[in-house]
Amino acid sequence: MAILSVNAGSSTLKFAIYPVEKGVVKSSILVGNFEGLEPNGSPVLHYGFGGEATSLPLSSTPEDPFTSALEKLKKLIISLPNIPKIDAIAHRIVHGGLLYTHSIIATDAILNDLCQLNSLAPLHQPHNLEGVSAFARAFPDIPQVLCFDTAYHQTISETASAFALPTEITALGVKRYGFHGLSYQYIMGSLLDYSSRARGRVLMAHLGNGASLCAAKTGKSIATTMGFSALDGLMMGTRAGSLDAGVILYLLEKGYSHNQLEQLLYKKSGLLGVSGISADMRKLRSSPEPLAKAAIELFTYRVVREAGAMIACLGGLDVIGFSGGIGEHDSQLRQDVIDKLSWLGIKLDHALNQNAVKDQISRISADDSLVEVWVVPTDEGMVAARDAQTLLELEVS
Structure with missing residues (x-):
C-alpha cells in the first residue's frame, strides 16, 4: 500500500507517494509538482522518480486546469513501474481552528466547517479545501485525510496563546494558533x-x-x-x-x-x-x-x-x-x-x-x-x- 500526500495551492499542486511496509511509512518514491495551474497559465509537470528528474509542459485547459492536472497525475501513477496501490490521500490543511486539533478523514460537514476559516489564511485555506474536493471527485473510492498545520501547536499554554482582548472576542476563537x-x-x-x-x-x-x-x-x-x-x-x-x-x-x-x-x-x-x-x-x-x-x-x-x-x-x-x-x-x-x-x-x-x-x-x-x-x-x-x-x-x- 501507499499514501499520496498533496498540497494544493492557487496555481500549484505538490505531491509525493510514500510506500507503507509492515505499517511503517517509508521515504517517498515519487515526488513532483504542477505549476502554472492558474487561469490561462502554462501548466508544467515536474517529477522525480527512480533517481531521474522530468519536466513536461502540459496541454493548456483554461476552464479547469486543476482537474486536468489530476487526470495527468492519475495516468502518471498508473504508467510508472512498481507504484503501490494508493490507500489514502493526505492533504495539508493550513488552519484547523478550534474544532480540528488532529488529522481526520474528510466529510462534507468537516469541509464546510473549515471553509469558515478561509479569511484567516486566504493564500492557502481555500485552495487546500478546493484540492480536497477535486481529489475526492478524481479518486472517489479513496479516503481523503486532512492534516492540519495548527495541530502541532496544541501544546502551547493558554497564556502563551492568548491575546489581550475582551472575553467576548476571545470567546469567538480569537487566539494564537500557530502554523507550519x-x-x-x-x-x-x-x-x-x-x-x-x-x-x-x-x-x-x-x-x-x-x-x-x-x-x-x-x-x-x-x-x-x-x-x-x-x-x-x-x-x-x-x-x-x-x-x-x-x-x-x-x-x-x-x-x-x-x-x-x-x-x-x-x-x-x-x-x-x-x-x-x-x-x-x-x-x-x-x-x-x-x-x-x-x-x-x-x-x-x-x-x-x-x-x-x-x-x-x-x-x-x-x-x-x-x-x-x-x-x-x-x-x-x-x-x-x-x-x-x-x-x-x-x-x-x-x-x-x-x-x-x-x-x-x-x-x-x-x-x-x-x-x-x-x-x-x-x-x-x-x-x-x-x-x-x-x-x-x-x-x-
Missing part, C-alpha cells in the same frame, strides 16, 4: 533522531516564502511567532509579519478597503514590498539594488528579534534547526543570524555551513559551540502520510 506545524513536527522528529540535546530547548526556524519560528521543549511546541492568522510574526516573502494594528486603522481612515488591505498584507508586503523587486531571496541576493539589500537586512533583523523572544520563552537554548527554502539553502542568512546570536555562545563551522548537503540533515555548528545548529530539510508530506496511515489502521481495528 507539519513542518515543525518533521523537523523536531529529525532532530530527536540525530541529537540527544534536542530533548531540551529547541528553536526551529521555518524560513521560506512563509516564515515562522517555533520554540519547543521535550519535543513539544511551547511558543511560536505566527498567531490567529498566517500574517503574524516574521517578515515573509509577500507578508509583512507583525504589524502595529494602528497602521490598519490609519489606512482605513485613508480610505483603504478590506480587499485592498488584504492584498497589501498578504501579497504586496514582505521581501517583495520592501525591495520592490521580488519575494525570492535568491533574486535579492544577486541584485545590486540598495532596496534589495535593505529587504534582506530587515528579514534577518526580524528573525533575530523574534528568535530572542522565543529563546526567552525557552529560558535558554540547546539546539537551533534551520529549514524551509531560505533556511535550508541560504548559508549567508544562517551565518548572519548566528553571528547576531553569538552572545549565546553559538558558533558556526564556516565550512560545514557553506557545504551543508542538499536534502540531508547536517550539523553546521563548531565543536566548541554551546548550542548545536542544524540544517534540517523538511518533509511535510511524510508527516501527513504517517497521520493518514495511523488513521487507516484505526479504521481497520
Whole structure:
C-alpha cells in the first residue's frame, strides 16, 4: 500500500507517494509538482522518480486546469513501474481552528466547517479545501485525510496563546494558533533522531516564502511567532509579519478597503514590498539594488528579534534547526543570524555551513559551540502520510 500526500495551492499542486511496509511509512518514491495551474497559465509537470528528474509542459485547459492536472497525475501513477496501490490521500490543511486539533478523514460537514476559516489564511485555506474536493471527485473510492498545520501547536499554554482582548472576542476563537506545524513536527522528529540535546530547548526556524519560528521543549511546541492568522510574526516573502494594528486603522481612515488591505498584507508586503523587486531571496541576493539589500537586512533583523523572544520563552537554548527554502539553502542568512546570536555562545563551522548537503540533515555548528545548529530539510508530506496511515489502521481495528 501507499499514501499520496498533496498540497494544493492557487496555481500549484505538490505531491509525493510514500510506500507503507509492515505499517511503517517509508521515504517517498515519487515526488513532483504542477505549476502554472492558474487561469490561462502554462501548466508544467515536474517529477522525480527512480533517481531521474522530468519536466513536461502540459496541454493548456483554461476552464479547469486543476482537474486536468489530476487526470495527468492519475495516468502518471498508473504508467510508472512498481507504484503501490494508493490507500489514502493526505492533504495539508493550513488552519484547523478550534474544532480540528488532529488529522481526520474528510466529510462534507468537516469541509464546510473549515471553509469558515478561509479569511484567516486566504493564500492557502481555500485552495487546500478546493484540492480536497477535486481529489475526492478524481479518486472517489479513496479516503481523503486532512492534516492540519495548527495541530502541532496544541501544546502551547493558554497564556502563551492568548491575546489581550475582551472575553467576548476571545470567546469567538480569537487566539494564537500557530502554523507550519507539519513542518515543525518533521523537523523536531529529525532532530530527536540525530541529537540527544534536542530533548531540551529547541528553536526551529521555518524560513521560506512563509516564515515562522517555533520554540519547543521535550519535543513539544511551547511558543511560536505566527498567531490567529498566517500574517503574524516574521517578515515573509509577500507578508509583512507583525504589524502595529494602528497602521490598519490609519489606512482605513485613508480610505483603504478590506480587499485592498488584504492584498497589501498578504501579497504586496514582505521581501517583495520592501525591495520592490521580488519575494525570492535568491533574486535579492544577486541584485545590486540598495532596496534589495535593505529587504534582506530587515528579514534577518526580524528573525533575530523574534528568535530572542522565543529563546526567552525557552529560558535558554540547546539546539537551533534551520529549514524551509531560505533556511535550508541560504548559508549567508544562517551565518548572519548566528553571528547576531553569538552572545549565546553559538558558533558556526564556516565550512560545514557553506557545504551543508542538499536534502540531508547536517550539523553546521563548531565543536566548541554551546548550542548545536542544524540544517534540517523538511518533509511535510511524510508527516501527513504517517497521520493518514495511523488513521487507516484505526479504521481497520
